[in-house]
Amino acid sequence: MVSGARKQATMSTLLTKTKGAGRSGLALLCAMGLWGCGAARHSHAVDPRSELPPLVEEPPAPKASSTPEPSRPDEKAFGARYATPAQCEAAARGLLARSRDQGWAALKSCVDRTHFTQLNALLSDAWAEELRVRPDAAQVIAHVVALRGGSVSGELALLHARRVPIFGLADAIAQPDIYKGRYLLLRAQVADVRSDEDRPTVWLVEQSLGSVEREQSAGYTTRRDSVSVRSGNLDGAVGSFGLSNVGGQMATRDSESHSVTLPRYDNISDETGREALGRLPRVDPFFAPGKDFVVLARFDGLRTTSGGDEGDEDAPRLPVLSIVSYFPPHPLVVY
Structure with a gap:
């Protein structure tokens, strides 16, 4: 009985002290285990399978599209998929309708990986905008001209018919002020190479392309x-x-x-009488003397040759070119 009375007195004392303490007093009582606070707090049963909603609502999952997004083609592998240049160009044109960048990359792969001679297809309306705005369009055209045999004079006529601003060396020499800074395309043979502080200067001799006929046996004699x-x-x-x-x-x-013979024509290059000095950005051992190349360059103007007077209008002058790219011409010519 004494212990029970003492316990009751202790309880009364604690209640008296916690009346002004508010929530902190209740928390203390709960911590001492004197009241069944936990039982009172969880008097309502909670289904453990229920979940609270997320604080941030997740966006709905995207719907599957029936049309897959076009993947960027590998510039080296795209052209290898097709047997002919015409098939490759048609596939690149189809890709151009979905993505201009991917279509242009595919066309460049066709030129690099197939014997691409489809100059008329390249100059068609489908690629007209790309040829106008792409900074490497002139190099692609020069590469195709080289693959077609490098008959530059005839190819320039096709380019000018489509208003492509690439011109010949003769035009630049005749009117240097008009053509300064513009692209020139020429077939030239390297006559000499001289290096000056890792900026080699190349002596170019322009070549024209002709043909000579010969008889070739066909069958038995x-x-x-x-x-x-x-x-x-x-x-x-x-x-x-x-x-x-x-x-x-x-x-x-x-x-x-x-005997039965067939006529055959061998391509021969002959000098036109025009020469130029070309500047290369770096030494290139493949740009060797004695070889013909289809050269794409920017026209920098005319320079008076050594021994001439700058003030003399009749002094001999040579065109100066900044070589952008060059390609060896194919031995077979496409007309």
């Missing part, structure tokens, strides 16, 4: 030789010698041959 011999005796009077008998032989030889 037949030949027949025959010899005929005739012999006999002749009797009769021979002048003052009276009667005589003359004998002898006569041989004839016949020869006959048959």
Whole structure:
């Protein structure tokens, strides 16, 4: 009984002290385990399967599209997928309708990985805008011209018909002020290379492309030789010698041959009489003397040759070019 009374007194004392303490007093009582605070707080059962909503609502999952997004083609692998340049160009044109960058990258792969000679397709309306705005469009055109054999004079006529601003060396020499800073395309042979502080200067001799005809055998050649011999005796009077008998032989030889040939034309390059100085950004061992190249360059103007006077209008001048790119011409020419 004493212990029970003492316990009750202790309880009364604690209640009296916690009346002014508010929530902190209740928390202390709960911590001492004197009241069943936990049981009172969880008197309502909670389904453990229920979940609280997230603080930030997650965006809905994107719907699957029936049309896949076009992937960027590998510039080196795209052209290798097609058997002919025409098929490759058609596929690149189809890709151009979805993405201009991807279509142009695919076309460059066609030029690099196939024997691309489709200059008319390249100059079509489908690629007109790309040829106008792409900074590497002139290099692609020069590469195609080289793959077609490097007949530059004829190809420039096609380019000018489509208003492509690439010109010839003769135009720049005739009107240097008009063509300064513009692209020039020429077929040239490297005559000499001189290096000056890792900025080599190349002596270029412009070449024109012609052809020479020759006969090439086709099939078998037949030949027949025959010899005929005739012999006999002749009797009769021979002048003052009276009667005589003359004998002898006569041989004839016949020869006959048959052959089938086809005309063939070999391409030859000949100097036009125009020369130029080309500047390369760095030394290139493949740009060697004695070889022909299709050269794309910017026209920097005319420079008076050594020994001439700058003030003399009749002093010999050479065009100066900044070489952008060059390509070896294919031995077969596409007309």
